[in-house]
Amino acid sequence: xxxxxxxxxxxxxxxxxxxxxxxxxxxxxxxxxxxxxxxxxxxxxxxxxxxxxxxxxxxxxxxxxxxxxxxxxxxxxxxxxxxxxxxxxxxxxxxxxxxxxxxxxxxxxxxxxxxxxxxxxxxxxxxxxxx
Amino acid sequence: xxxxxxxxxxxxxxxxxxxxxxxxxxxxxxxxxxxxxxxxxxxxxxxxxxxxxxxxxxxxxxxxxxxxxxxxxxxxxxxxxxxxxxxxxxxxxxxxxxxxxxxxxxxxxxxxxxxxxxxxxxxxxxxxxxxxx
Numbered sequence: 182x183x184x185x186x187x188x189x190x191x192x193x194x195x196x197x198x199x200x201x202x203x204x205x206x207x208x209x210x211x212x213x214x215x216x217x218x219x220x221x222x223x224x225x226x227x228x229x230x231x232x233x234x235x236x237x238x239x240x241x242x243x244x245x246x247x248x249x250x251x252x253x254x255x256x257x258x259x260x261x262x263x264x265x266x267x268x269x270x271x272x273x274x275x276x277x278x279x280x281x282x283x284x285x286x287x288x289x290x291x292x293x294x295x296x297x298x299x300x301x302x303x304x305x306x307x308x309x310x311x312x
Numbered sequence: 313x314x315x316x317x318x319x320x321x322x323x324x325x326x327x328x329x330x331x332x333x334x335x336x337x338x339x340x341x342x343x344x345x346x347x348x349x350x351x352x353x354x355x356x357x358x359x360x361x362x363x364x365x366x367x368x369x370x371x372x373x374x375x376x377x378x379x380x381x382x383x384x385x386x387x388x389x390x391x392x393x394x395x396x397x398x399x400x401x402x403x404x405x406x407x408x409x410x411x412x413x414x415x416x417x418x419x420x421x422x423x424x425x426x427x428x429x430x431x432x433x434x435x436x437x438x439x440x441x442x443x444x445x
Contacts, residue, residue: 201332203325204361235332235350237357238415266350274354274419275405 185210187217193225193294194218194256199232207243214247218254224301225294226251229287231262241276248281257297258282261290317375322363322389331360331372338374338385342445352385352443355420359389359439362416366409367391367437377442384425384444392436399431 183206188195194217196210214226228244230236236244248258259282263271271278284290320334321327335356339349356372363370370391377386396402403421408414417439421427426442 201329203329205325234336235354235357237354237361238419239357239361264350266347269347270350270354270423273351273422274358275415275422276419 184213187213189217189221189223192221192223192298193227193291194221194223195227195229197229197232201234202240204239207240211243211247211250215250215254218251218256223256224298226256226258227287227290227294228258228260229262229290230260230267231264231286233267234264236263236267236271238274238276241271241274241278245278245281252280257294259284259290259293261285261287317373319371319373321369321371322360322391323369325364328357328360328364332357334372334374335385335387338376339443342376342383342385344385344443344445348443351423352441355423355441356387358416358420359387359441362437362439363389363391363393367393369393370436379444382444384442386440386442389439390436391438395433395435395437396429396431397433399429402431403429 185196185198185206194214196214217223218226226247228247244260251258261284263283282293284293320331322331332353335353336349339352344352360372363372368391370389373388375386377384401407403417405418406414417429420441424441425444428440429437431437
């Protein structure tokens, strides 16, 4: 069975979706990602969807689920590269993807994740000195 | 006036992807704008999944339709599944009998110019959508 590759980059995971996903492939991405977050104790997940020509309610729900699952596993998800036509369609469809951080491109997405990971580390340092 | 017509089966998950690609090809043929293409293909994706998951599979037929000088694309999704007993409820945002978000029918209705649904319990469901250029 085909799988969407997940790349480890420091304490983050990178996924670029470059195929028109059928539903089972989307489900297996969910499983693979959560397994890898746990395995590498990743703090951030970047999902680039610039190659996706459509995001329907199933794919949208899958992306929202990934964000929620990674949050529970102490990682932050950033979605990057959504095409304007896809954004217009998603909103009209009735999905607004609440709780998902987005960035225009991979560079900005990585910056956002780095900031997030750094903030968390700083917060932990403060906790340590106080205790 | 029917210029062209083709029918495709929807029986496995991969077919939903194929339906998206076919719908896209027709939209390009009719020179729809990118936003219109994306909206129509997304609606087709929702309806193809409905046909598969709620209807137990079925078929989609595509044809180019004309109304005066206007040309449009008509897609018909048909299944012989259990049908829908309460159409009004099924068309409500957020109502779902599956594991989805309940946006399939209501959402696709918003993405197209014409939307028609016919369904009887035990008789299957037929959804017709049209997008005019």
